[in-house]
Amino acid sequence: MRGGHDLELVHVTKRYGTSAVAVEDVSHLFRGGSYVCLLGPSGCGKSSTLRMIAGHETVSEGSILLSGKDVTGLPPARRGTAMMFQNYALFPHLSVTDNVAFSLKMKGIAAAERRAKAAGMLELVDMARYGDRLPAQLSGGQQQRVALARALITGPQVLLLDEPLSALDPFLRIRMRAELKRLQRELGISFIHVTHGQDEALALADEVVVMNDARIEQAGPAREVFNAPRTEFVARFMGGHNVIGLPHGRFAIRCDEIRLDPAGQEGVVQAVEYQGAHVALTVRAVGDQEIVALIPEAAFFEQPKNPGEAVRLSWDEGRLHRLHA
Numbered sequence: 575m576r577g578g579h580d581l582e583l584v585h586v587t588k589r590y591g592t593s594a595v596a597v598e599d600v601s602h603l604f605r606g607g608s609y610v611c612l613l614g615p616s617g618c619g620k621s622s623t624l625r626m627i628a629g630h631e632t633v634s635e636g637s638i639l640l641s642g643k644d645v646t647g648l649p650p651a652r653r654g655t656a657m658m659f660q661n662y663a664l665f666p667h668l669s670v671t672d673n674v675a676f677s678l679k680m681k682g683i684a685a686a687e688r689r690a691k692a693a694g695m696l697e698l699v700d701m702a703r704y705g706d707r708l709p710a711q712l713s714g715g716q717q718q719r720v721a722l723a724r725a726l727i728t729g730p731q732v733l734l735l736d737e738p739l740s741a742l743d744p745f746l747r748i749r750m751r752a753e754l755k756r757l758q759r760e761l762g763i764s765f766i767h768v769t770h771g772q773d774e775a776l777a778l779a780d781e782v783v784v785m786n787d788a789r790i791e792q793a794g795p796a797r798e799v800f801n802a803p804r805t806e807f808v809a810r811f812m813g814g815h816n817v818i819g820l821p822h823g824r825f826a827i828r829c830d831e832i833r834l835d836p837a838g839q840e841g842v843v844q845a846v847e848y849q850g851a852h853v854a855l856t857v858r859a860v861g862d863q864e865i866v867a868l869i870p871e872a873a874f875f876e877q878p879k880n881p882g883e884a885v886r887l888s889w890d891e892g893r894l895h896r897l898h899a
């Protein structure tokens with residue numbers, strides 16, 4: 575069933591000039607009110623997809639529907655979407671309030687109403703005290719909140735975020751991540767968030783859409799994409815998995831499903847990496863395959879292993895996921 579503010583891509587292709595396709599025949603339904611992360615390596619077509627949804631880039635073939643209405647040819651301001659850019663793109667000479675109220679001014683809304691609405695939005699992003707400052711007088715995280723308020727003031731059904739956290743330091747990134755999720759829940763609109771980061775996608779998304787080479791490789795709930803990668807690319811890109819070649823096919827298995835077991839397969843430790851809660855053991859096993867075992871740290875330090883040592887590994891056959899080409 576197609577709900578209220580579903581966004582649908584129907585056979586969408588993007589070509590830049592005569593060069594190769596950036597997005598190839600992508601069809602996907604983004605459910606209204608969901609937090610979706612578009613994830614994939616550099617150049618796979620994430621930003622192009624987002625920019626086409628926003629209307630900042632033309633669609634070469636196919637169509638984009640929002641709430642069942644074809645918005646493919648509409649200008650950005652008339653689609654019901656809003657975009658928050660990676661560099662925030664704030665006007666340096668305008669105060670925070672005027673930046674947030676800018677699109678309302680363009681629409682001819684009276685000054686008093688603009689200021690009231692902007693104040694409400696600044697409240698929402700916890701920036702009410704900073705209305706009179708200029709962007710240069712704010713920290714990166716604060717500028718980002720202003721950019722969010724500026725995008726949200728148009729009342730979009732879908733907010734598009736292009737790598738919104740990439741300019742922040744790791745500590746702030748985790749705080750803003752929680753903030754984005756809270757906002758999305760409170761507003762009940764869809765967020766489509768482009769990221770390189772697997773952790774970020776897993777932490778935020780109701781749905782993870784993994785792109786590779788201009789196409790969607792896998793889409794689904796975060797837990798499903800992580801636990802049951804369909805292809806070798808997804809298994810490797812999401813991380814946390816081994817890809818193992820066995821006589822009956824190629825399989826993925828989570829690194830934390832591999833255990834040290836005196837009755838297991840033989841291998842030689844190549845590397846030992848302390849990761850806090852776990853220790854990652856890289857082991858060269860049968861057939862010269864590298865297998866990473868994540869061992870809980872207490873268990874590891876009961877019987878520590880060093881590079882060059884022989885170990886034995888095992889796993890439950892039932893935890894193997896067959897990979898498709």
Ligand SMILES: Nc1ncnc2c1ncn2[C@@H]1O[C@H](COP(=O)(O)OP(=O)(O)OP(=O)(O)O)[C@@H](O)[C@H]1O
Pocket residue numbers: 590593595596614615616617618619620621622623770
């Ligand atoms: N304006 C443009 N003109 C020509 N080619 C472009 C343009 N924008 C993007 N491309 C090409 O299209 C492909 C997809 O680019 P896109 O920016 O959508 O990828 P991305 O997944 O967002 O990458 P990144 O994570 O590095 O931002 C790339 O090969 C890129 O070089």
